[in-house]
Amino acid sequence: MRRHLNLLSNEPAETLLYTPEPARTAHIMTESFIIDARWIIPVVPARTCLLDHAIVVRAGRIESIQPSQGARADNPDLTAVNLPTHTVIPGLINAHGHAAMTLLRGYADDRELMDWLENHIWPAEARHVSPAFSYDGTTLAVAEMIRTGTTFAVDSYWFPDETAKAYADNHFRAQVCMPLIQFPNAWAKTEDEHLQKAAELHEQYRNHSLVRTAIAPHAPYTVTDDGFIKAKEQSLQYNVPIHLHLHETRGECEDALKDSGKRPFKRIDELGLMDHHLQTVHMTQLTENEIATLASSGAHVVHCPESNLKLASGFCPVGGLLDAGVNVCVGTDSAASNNNLDMIEELRTAALLAKGTALDPTTVDAHTALELATINGARMLGMADEIGSLEPGKAADLVAIDMAAINFQPMHDPVSQVVYASSGHQVSDVWISGKRLLDEGQFTQLDEVALRQRVQAWLERMQA
Amino acid sequence: MRRHLNLLSNEPAETLLYTPEPARTAHIMTESFIIDARWIIPVVPARTCLLDHAIVVRAGRIESIQPSQGARADNPDLTAVNLPTHTVIPGLINAHGHAAMTLLRGYADDRELMDWLENHIWPAEARHVSPAFSYDGTTLAVAEMIRTGTTFAVDSYWFPDETAKAYADNHFRAQVCMPLIQFPNAWAKTEDEHLQKAAELHEQYRNHSLVRTAIAPHAPYTVTDDGFIKAKEQSLQYNVPIHLHLHETRGECEDALKDSGKRPFKRIDELGLMDHHLQTVHMTQLTENEIATLASSGAHVVHCPESNLKLASGFCPVGGLLDAGVNVCVGTDSAASNNNLDMIEELRTAALLAKGTALDPTTVDAHTALELATINGARMLGMADEIGSLEPGKAADLVAIDMAAINFQPMHDPVSQVVYASSGHQVSDVWISGKRLLDEGQFTQLDEVALRQRVQAWLERMQA
Numbered sequence: 001m002r003r004h005l006n007l008l009s010n011e012p013a014e015t016l017l018y019t020p021e022p023a024r025t026a027h028i029m030t031e032s033f034i035i036d037a038r039w040i041i042p043v044v045p046a047r048t049c050l051l052d053h054a055i056v057v058r059a060g061r062i063e064s065i066q067p068s069q070g071a072r073a074d075n076p077d078l079t080a081v082n083l084p085t086h087t088v089i090p091g092l093i094n095a096h097g098h099a100a101m102t103l104l105r106g107y108a109d110d111r112e113l114m115d116w117l118e119n120h121i122w123p124a125e126a127r128h129v130s131p132a133f134s135y136d137g138t139t140l141a142v143a144e145m146i147r148t149g150t151t152f153a154v155d156s157y158w159f160p161d162e163t164a165k166a167y168a169d170n171h172f173r174a175q176v177c178m179p180l181i182q183f184p185n186a187w188a189k190t191e192d193e194h195l196q197k198a199a200e201l202h203e204q205y206r207n208h209s210l211v212r213t214a215i216a217p218h219a220p221y222t223v224t225d226d227g228f229i230k231a232k233e234q235s236l237q238y239n240v241p242i243h244l245h246l247h248e249t250r251g252e253c254e255d256a257l258k259d260s261g262k263r264p265f266k267r268i269d270e271l272g273l274m275d276h277h278l279q280t281v282h283m284t285q286l287t288e289n290e291i292a293t294l295a296s297s298g299a300h301v302v303h304c305p306e307s308n309l310k311l312a313s314g315f316c317p318v319g320g321l322l323d324a325g326v327n328v329c330v331g332t333d334s335a336a337s338n339n340n341l342d343m344i345e346e347l348r349t350a351a352l353l354a355k356g357t358a359l360d361p362t363t364v365d366a367h368t369a370l371e372l373a374t375i376n377g378a379r380m381l382g383m384a385d386e387i388g389s390l391e392p393g394k395a396a397d398l399v400a401i402d403m404a405a406i407n408f409q410p411m412h413d414p415v416s417q418v419v420y421a422s423s424g425h426q427v428s429d430v431w432i433s434g435k436r437l438l439d440e441g442q443f444t445q446l447d448e449v450a451l452r453q454r455v456q457a458w459l460e461r462m463q464a
Numbered sequence: 465m466r467r468h469l470n471l472l473s474n475e476p477a478e479t480l481l482y483t484p485e486p487a488r489t490a491h492i493m494t495e496s497f498i499i500d501a502r503w504i505i506p507v508v509p510a511r512t513c514l515l516d517h518a519i520v521v522r523a524g525r526i527e528s529i530q531p532s533q534g535a536r537a538d539n540p541d542l543t544a545v546n547l548p549t550h551t552v553i554p555g556l557i558n559a560h561g562h563a564a565m566t567l568l569r570g571y572a573d574d575r576e577l578m579d580w581l582e583n584h585i586w587p588a589e590a591r592h593v594s595p596a597f598s599y600d601g602t603t604l605a606v607a608e609m610i611r612t613g614t615t616f617a618v619d620s621y622w623f624p625d626e627t628a629k630a631y632a633d634n635h636f637r638a639q640v641c642m643p644l645i646q647f648p649n650a651w652a653k654t655e656d657e658h659l660q661k662a663a664e665l666h667e668q669y670r671n672h673s674l675v676r677t678a679i680a681p682h683a684p685y686t687v688t689d690d691g692f693i694k695a696k697e698q699s700l701q702y703n704v705p706i707h708l709h710l711h712e713t714r715g716e717c718e719d720a721l722k723d724s725g726k727r728p729f730k731r732i733d734e735l736g737l738m739d740h741h742l743q744t745v746h747m748t749q750l751t752e753n754e755i756a757t758l759a760s761s762g763a764h765v766v767h768c769p770e771s772n773l774k775l776a777s778g779f780c781p782v783g784g785l786l787d788a789g790v791n792v793c794v795g796t797d798s799a800a801s802n803n804n805l806d807m808i809e810e811l812r813t814a815a816l817l818a819k820g821t822a823l824d825p826t827t828v829d830a831h832t833a834l835e836l837a838t839i840n841g842a843r844m845l846g847m848a849d850e851i852g853s854l855e856p857g858k859a860a861d862l863v864a865i866d867m868a869a870i871n872f873q874p875m876h877d878p879v880s881q882v883v884y885a886s887s888g889h890q891v892s893d894v895w896i897s898g899k900r901l902l903d904e905g906q907f908t909q910l911d912e913v914a915l916r917q918r919v920q921a922w923l924e925r926m927q928a
Contacts, residue, residue, distance in 0.1 A: 103874060104876075105873075105876065105885060106877040106880035107876045107877075109829065109830055110825060110829035110830060111825060112824075112825060112826060113825060116825070140870070140873060143870045144870050144871045147869075148871070306816060308820065309817060309819055310816050310819060310820075310825060312819045312820055312822065312823045312824050312825040312827070313820075314820075315820065338884070339881075339885045340884070340886075342871070342887070345809070345887070349813070349816075352774055352813075353773060355773055355774060355776045356772065356774075356777075356779065358776065359776045359778070360776050361575060361576060361580070361774060361776040362574055362575065362576060363776070365574035366574060405611075405889075406604070406608050406915075406916075407806070407889075409604060409916065409920075410569065410919050410923035411570075411923065412569065412570040412571045412926075413570040413571075413573070416569075416803060417569075420570065420573065420774070420804070421569060421570065421803045421804045423809070424887070425869075425871075425890060448870065451870075452870075455873045455874050456874065458874060459873075459874035459875065459876065462874075462876075
């Protein structure tokens with residue numbers, strides 16, 4: 001929601017405990033190994049589950065997927081990771097969030113939206129958000145995402161230079177969205193200054209192996225027509241996506257109709273933004289005509305089911321969008337309105353809610369739910385050749401879930417078990433670009449003790 | 465849904481691997497200890513979270529809850545369980561399920577209801593359900609429920625003598641519902657035979673410390689008026705509840721209206737069943753008048769949000785029911801339509817869905833969500849003096865969640881973290897009547913290896 005209307009204070013918050021760890025991820029493309037797994041769900045080809053197969057990874061990329069028998073003999077130079085009771089899936093793609101707001105998890109719940117924002121979230125942000133807040137909060141989110149099987153985050157927040165650094169320092173993939181908003185704040189004072197800073201950060205990360213950028217005009221009600229037009233120009237200039245909160249609530253549509261005579265969707269379309277570069281988030285209010293326009297334009301929809309439920313924003317018509325051919329992805333939104341970043345939980349909620357609202361239990365089946373959180377995300381990012389499925393040539397972004405737990409018995413169907421029966425907390429191992437970030441539930445790179453100390457310091461400061 | 469229309473075969477299924485373990489829970493009332501916890505959410509008194517308090521347990525009952533400081537000195541004879549990073553909540557009450565169907569978890573998903581039942585679930589049950597299936601499936605469910613923080617299950621299934629034995633053998637609390645259905649099946653041939661067998665089992669368990677019984681006419685469309693009247697008589701005779709699927713789908717109401725001129729709710733009311741003994745399950749179709757009748761009658765509603773979503777049954781108006789003063793509880797339904805028995809996940813889904821459908825984010829706040837799954841369940845069971853909250857004199861049914869995990873940071877609000885941020889898989893310890901059944905995530909009583917072997921044998925048989 002209107003989370004970006006928060007830093008109305010112009011005073012820079014003082015820096016607190018801002019001691020980023022040195023990057024430990026220098027050798028990211030040299031990872032080679034074999035994973036020998038009981039089950040593999042590659043997502044592409046669709047509706048497939050492989051039994052007793054091996055994934056051969058060389059230099060961080062999937063070289064082949066072949067039956068386990070013979071795989072080690074064929075690759076005598078590689079060490080093997082045995083996952084005898086596990087299912088391996090592609091790393092999950094969290095298509096919308098505000099990672100640093102994880103520091104505000106549980107800070108204020110169960111409130112009317114404007115009460116929540118005006119009396120709780122925005123004042124807290126005005127007091128505390130700083131470069132260090134963005135860096136530490138993003139690192140906290142990265143830790144939770146690694147722990148629960150996510151390998152890519154789409155993120156919009158203040159001080160995107162710091163959030164980008166947090167992702168890069170932790171060897172985590174991200175699309176860092178450069179905020180654009182007409183109100184002055186601690187990051188920038190005018191729309192033009194936002195765009196200037198965005199351009200600088202685009203330049204800085206344009207060749208980064210893990211972190212990409214996008215331009216993120218916040219929402220129709222917080223960005224001018226001029227801002228949207230310039231955002232579109234910048235998007236074309238840098239060939240980067242536009243990420244936009246759109247039609248999150250009925251009130252947003254009604255207010256715009258009253259003030260301008262048109263729904264926000266129509267305004268965005270008329271401004272020329274409705275194409276495959278556009279990532280629209282929430283979309284709980286959609287007419288049949290708007291769905292058809294989305295489909296023909298190639299614009300993407302990010303569905304955030306738990307945030308939409310928790311804030312009582314409305315229901316995104318996921319089944320209807322998919323039937324129309326729209327590319328639908330899934331995101332958690334921030335931990336302040338969710339309140340976790342567990343994408344396995346989120347994709348299950350997406351599947352269940354799609355059935356319930358469509359009054360059709362065949363809507364968004366288990367395979368489709370997994371696609372929403374993997375290959376569809378990759379398509380939205382323009383990275384379908386790189387991530388989102390387990391295919392030879394793609395990056396080795398891998399997640400293993402240990403199905404030995406009692407809640408997975410009996411194993412009638414591994415795909416059903418992952419989508420409907422599991423929790424992100426049952427993820428055992430995570431690799432990004434072949435680098436193992438989680439090993440049997442333990443972080444291999446991230447300094448959890450230091451992170452906890454920083455988070456605890458933020459808590460004490462916010463409670464003071 | 466119509467899960468009980470399944471055993472139309474009259475042939476008794478052969479017994480498979482039916483080797484119940486000897487009961488290991490003889491000394492259930494001799495447990496005395498102190499729990500020293502960082503946070504305690506007692507549920508009663510309402511909206512309370514205690515910091516650094518101790519729970520003194522003697523002979524399986526809560527003797528006192530007092531500040532940690534001094535608690536050990538006051539009770540030098542007791543050993544202490546240190547839970548320095550944990551939140552302790554009352555054991556969760558799963559108010560509706562078919563535990564043995566856990567053996568059918570993931571057996572058939574994402575199908576139209578009648579396709580699912582007629583072509584998958586019922587044929588599988590007709591082939592496989594037996595006393596051993598009921599015992600082993602219930603034991604599997606008990607294992608998952610202990611692992612994820614549930615201490616009481618309301619259960620309806622075939623061979624309730626076997627399910628009751630499975631609960632008792634594993635020192636787990638249950639309301640075992642005696643099925644009543646007009647169609648002949650492997651358990652009984654006529655309504656009268658169902659009632660006769662129910663009476664026998666009532667007698668067997670009437671003084672059991674953990675297992676209680678209820679009479680469960682399946683649904684309005686599977687039980688005759690005569691069956692309902694006799695069920696009510698038996699309910700009064702034994703002073704036990706009536707547990708009934710009611711208004712699960714719109715189709716159920718429309719069919720009844722067409723066939724009989726009245727909605728099922730009206731028929732049940734006219735038959736004299738609508739009082740505080742009645743536990744109505746699902747209730748996705750309710751008029752304002754029906755809600756008022758529920759409230760004035762004292763009948764209870766069990767909300768099964770994930771099953772209702774997965775089967776696309778409709779939405780129970782939880783906020784409206786609570787506003788009217790109806791006692792609302794939460795259940796998972798069976799793992800064949802959920803597909804897990806994680807009550808922490810279920811109560812979060814209940815809270816989120818209530819907000820979303822009411823279009824009001826203040827509906828079912830975190831404290832209320834926890835009440836639905838604890839004290840409200842105890843009220844429905846007529847056990848509000850015994851379980852459902854952490855109060856002196858009540859049984860020590862306790863669940864600890866380790867909040868040290870990264871997804872609980874920062875700890876702004878422990879109640880919010882339990883309801884909105886956690887998973888049942890983060891439960892560390894479980895006690896029922898003071899007996900520790902889960903110790904740092906490990907079963908203390910249940911023979912997990914033997915259970916897995918039995919479940920694997922069932923899987924192989926079902927896949928043959």
